[in-house]
Amino acid sequence: MYKCLIIDDEQLARQLLKVYVEKLDFLELIADFENPLDAIATIKSQTIDLVFLDIQMPELKGTDFAKMIPSHTKVIFTTAYSEYALQGFELNALDYLLKPITFNRFLTSVNKLKRDITTSISYNDTITVKSGYDLFKIKLNTITHIKSDSEYVLFFTANKKIMSHQTLKSLEKTLNSKQFIRVHRSYIINKEKVTGLKGRDLLIGDLKIPVSDTYYETIKRTLF
Incomplete structure (x- = not known):
């Protein structure tokens, strides 16, 4: 329905x-x-x-x-x-x-x-992530946010994090924009996990994710 x-x-x-x-x-x-x-x-x-x-x-x-x-x-x-x-x-x-x-x-x-x-x-069901010699299948709706770390990205869920050798820019092109959005040069977040906006920080539960000036107005308009 x-x-x-x-x-x-x-x-x-x-x-x-x-x-x-x-x-x-x-x-x-x-x-x-x-x-x-x-x-x-x-x-x-x-x-x-x-x-x-x-x-x-x-x-x-x-x-x-x-x-x-x-x-x-x-x-x-x-x-x-x-x-x-x-x-x-x-x-x-x-x-x-x-x-x-x-x-x-x-x-x-x-x-x-x-x-x-x-x-x-x-x-938007799952994504397969290569970490070293291992492969992990992650349900996209369990991801809270993704963080850039030099030449790597970290996928965060509620109970684990997985590091993968790729860039946030390349990853952004593969993720569905209806579910994920770039909020900072170092962060992509899952829209469904956002619980608030405090100053220039997005809230995902107790977690604070910085929002850069480049994305701030778009975030306010699309998420709130």
Whole structure:
């Protein structure tokens, strides 16, 4: 079951999408909002898989609000204006629905969510790490953070650490950005393990991970 939100300043548009969502057993509507700013608390307080987001709204455009949504949350833009399509895809939207939205077109769009998340889960299962002459298979969801140490990196889980001869830069290219993010020249963290931000330090339980100026604004926007 994928949790979703509807954000649109038009009541009829919200109502139509609610009807469509209710037809599908794999979607759960958490809430609908007329004003995108009212949705921020909900997005921060729980994991939302999908947002149906209108673009042309009076207080805040959907394309601007999309930049505030966590990277793991998918966005399907809904609008009556086709000229916004390119901008929507530049923001890495899952899809773009042009009003009036038919149910068949809606279904095609949300099925992309199922394929995307299934692919993500398959990709984000395990990683094989070479340490000396040994090979270790680590479940990615157990990794808290990865630290650079000269020509080596250290993989940290809750109960062990494994050293591997590789660079953080090369490793960053292989990890799924939906789960891991660079926060410092010496650190990559697992987004799901973050418990807070204190000053310029990310918190993972009692552990403090420094955030450099280069990544600070991105971290605030995508994780909080």
